Amino acid sequence: MPLKPEEIRNLGADEIKTKYNALQESLFKLNQQAKIGKLEKPDQIRQMKKDIARIMTVMTEKDIKI
Numbered sequence: 001m002p003l004k005p006e007e008i009r010n011l012g013a014d015e016i017k018t019k020y021n022a023l024q025e026s027l028f029k030l031n032q033q034a035k036i037g038k039l040e041k042p043d044q045i046r047q048m049k050k051d052i053a054r055i056m057t058v059m060t061e062k063d064i065k066i
Contacts, residue, residue, distance in 0.1 A: 002047060002050065002051060002054075003019075003051045003054055003055070005054055005057070005058060008054060008055055008058045009058055009061075009062075013062065013064050016055060016058065016059060016062075016064060017064065017066065019055060020052065020055045020056070020059070020066070023048060023051055023052050023055065024052065026048060027045065027048045027049065027052065030044055030045050030048060031045065
C-alpha cells in the first residue's frame with residue numbers, strides 16, 4: 001500500500017529518516033531478487049521508488065537532512 005504524503009508529514013524527523021532508510025534497504029533487496037529472478041511482484045520496485053520520492057519531498061519541505 002502506498003504511503004500518503006499526509007501520513008509522512010505527521011511523522012517526526014527521526015521517524016521519517018528511519019522510514020527512508022528502511023525503504024532504501026527494502027528497495028535494495030527487491031533489486032537483488034529481481035536480478036536473480038525470484039521477484040514475484042515486479043511492480044513492488046516501482047511502488048517502493050515512488051514511496052521513497054514522497055518521503056524525500058517531505059524531507060525537503062521540512063528541511064530535514066539525511
